Amino acid sequence: MKTNGDHDHMSCIVCGTPQTAGLAGWHAACRGCGYESAALQGAINEKPLGAPVDEDERELGLKALRQENFRDIVELAGALARPGAHRLLDVGCAHGWFLETARERFDVLGIEPDAVVGGRTLARGLPVRQGYFPDALQAGESFDIIVFNDVIEHIPDIRAALDACHARLGEGGLLILNLPNSAGFFYRLSKTFAKVGWRSPFERLWQKGLPSPHVHYFRPANLERLVGRHGFACVHSQELPSLRAKGLLERIRCAGGMSGPSLYLQYVAVLCSIPLLRLFPSDIIVSVFRKT
Numbered sequence: 001m002k003t004n005g006d007h008d009h010m011s012c013i014v015c016g017t018p019q020t021a022g023l024a025g026w027h028a029a030c031r032g033c034g035y036e037s038a039a040l041q042g043a044i045n046e047k048p049l050g051a052p053v054d055e056d057e058r059e060l061g062l063k064a065l066r067q068e069n070f071r072d073i074v075e076l077a078g079a080l081a082r083p084g085a086h087r088l089l090d091v092g093c094a095h096g097w098f099l100e101t102a103r104e105r106f107d108v109l110g111i112e113p114d115a116v117v118g119g120r121t122l123a124r125g126l127p128v129r130q131g132y133f134p135d136a137l138q139a140g141e142s143f144d145i146i147v148f149n150d151v152i153e154h155i156p157d158i159r160a161a162l163d164a165c166h167a168r169l170g171e172g173g174l175l176i177l178n179l180p181n182s183a184g185f186f187y188r189l190s191k192t193f194a195k196v197g198w199r200s201p202f203e204r205l206w207q208k209g210l211p212s213p214h215v216h217y218f219r220p221a222n223l224e225r226l227v228g229r230h231g232f233a234c235v236h237s238q239e240l241p242s243l244r245a246k247g248l249l250e251r252i253r254c255a256g257g258m259s260g261p262s263l264y265l266q267y268v269a270v271l272c273s274i275p276l277l278r279l280f281p282s283d284i285i286v287s288v289f290r291k292t
């Protein structure tokens, strides 16, 4: 893990204000618009084969939540896309869960940089190409809808990615960004903990130490401002639940390594907190942009 000493002197990619030092050496924030960045470096495809078992288990714990949210996103895409829209690209499709939901309605293609994960998804019969966006695409290939599910916040040169989306979308095409929310309850709580010296929840939410850590943290307003400068208009933005009752027990089991009474006790406690959490901003947002 390398940190960049000049990180806190960089200009904000959204509003141009010089960023100030954040809650860790690798973290910086903008006082102008609230955008946050991390000088964390990833290592996709550099890990030994078969190593990311923990990560896979964690992913399985999240599967039910993601699938519910993906159904909402496919419905949004169907409602907002222009008539006749059918070509959908899923950038960073990972295990193909979104592709599985979206292919009931669209002609789908996935791109996945992680060769092991992408290979497994391909073996399950889903249309996946290994590589990065947009290099993995063929010349002249274009789409009606491009989706990034928990992906755009990992891309260091996000401005180049947004330009590539504009170039690869047909007229009136949709760009759908599903990503963490810096105004979310759990993220803000993690910052409060970090300020008093307990950094692990904050590092976890940035995915520090994982093969592909987060490098950006947006909220709806600064995301709309950035994407708007790349030839898009925001047509819809909403929160998605970061906790749902469905799959919750599996998720807690995978995360905590607990069993027996303490597992069920925590399950009941979290289950009861779900209605209360709805009173606060969610940690997951989805924003839909139309190419102008």
Ligand SMILES: [Zn+2]
Pocket (backbone or CB within 6 Å): 012, 013, 014, 015, 016, 017, 030, 031, 032, 033, 034, 035
């Ligand atoms: Zn800013």
